[in-house]
Amino acid sequence: MQEQFISKIRSILNENQSVTEEIAAVLDISYDAAYRRVTGKTSISLEESVTLSKHFKISLNKLFEVGEQTSILTDVSPGIENIAQLEQYFKTSLQNILPLTNLKSASITYSAKDIPLFYTLSDSYLTKYKCYVWLKFLNEDGSMEKMSFKSFIDQAPQSLFDSAIRLGETYNYIDIIEFWNDNTINGTLQQIFYYYETGLLTREHALLICKDLKDIIDHVEKQSIQQTIINSKNNAKYHLYKSDLLTMSNTIMVKTKNQKVFFSPFTVLTYFKVEHQPTCNKLDRFFEKQMKNSKLLVNSGERDRAQFFNKMHLKVESVIERININQDLIYF
Structure with missing residues (x-):
């Protein structure tokens, strides 16, 4: 799921934008910490997922098809x-x-x-x-x-x-x-x-x-x-x-x-x-x-x-x- 999420963010960015730098800026974390999340070495928390999804206007429901299960996300x-x-x-x-x-x-x-x-x-x-x-x-x-x-x-x-x-x-x-x-x-x-x-x-x-x-x-x-x-x-x-x-x-x-x-x-x-x-x-x-x-x-x-x-x-x-x-x- 994390790989899918990062791929979605990457698809939104321009070619000259770094997904690692953007995530570091949005989450207010270091470049290294962001890089570990991009590469999957560190898990993205639920709070971080919500922050990123709001910033990049990504629907987590649609991305992960939460509706196929028994949980949905709400505001x-x-x-x-x-x-x-x-x-x-x-x-x-x-x-x-x-x-x-x-x-x-x-x-x-x-x-x-x-x-x-x-x-x-x-x-x-x-x-x-x-x-x-x-x-x-x-x-x-x-x-x-x-x-x-x-x-x-x-x-x-x-x-x-x-x-x-x-x-x-x-x-x-x-x-x-x-x-x-x-x-x-x-x-x-x-x-x-x-x-x-x-x-x-x-x-x-x-x-x-x-x-x-x-x-x-x-x-x-x-x-x-x-x-x-x-x-x-x-x-x-x-x-x-x-x-x-x-x-x-x-x-x-x-x-x-x-x-x-x-x-x-x-x-x-x-x-x-x-x-x-x-x-x-x-x-x-x-x-x-x-x-x-x-x-x-x-x-x-x-x-x-x-x-x-x-x-x-x-x-x-x-x-x-x-x-x-x-x-x-x-x-x-």
């Missing part, structure tokens, strides 16, 4: 612990998404265990609240532990929310397929009432966030009927499926004419990125099967569609009522 998104890193996450995500807006073949499929990210990135209290909740979970230095939502929005820079809004707007130009079920809204509702009960979220803010949530429900219902993304200048398509057989996972698949990639979450806002095409194809076929076993809401009839969205509105109203009378949150 992990950078960790987020503070406001600056969250803002950078929004900016980096924007740069990754922007090229897709110029591809007619690009589409996103979203298994929505929770309300999809892009609905929560707008000029709203819900956006600010989501940033607050994400940082409450991700912050490790304790600075967010007792911080109230009001203190957070008073201290957080406007640039954080502006970056979130710009990212959210970008999704208006990409075809989107979503799978929702009756529980998709539950997590956000539970978060609202939890922080209200702890005293970190005021009654006024809790009610404003609930209003934003109801606006999202209306927005999604309208999109599901007209089958296009609202505010899209290129008439991006939108299809919403109600999936009752499977639990959603917040897995996101991005497809273009020439490539597929999916993102599988493992912590808040942190994803494994999988580009291995055989694995991506399996997930794509799985989503196709899920479509066949789900209801496309535009075709399910006005009654079924109304019941689905009315149920979500009733859940929000239930939380609003309990906030107003300060009783315990019902269990969904």
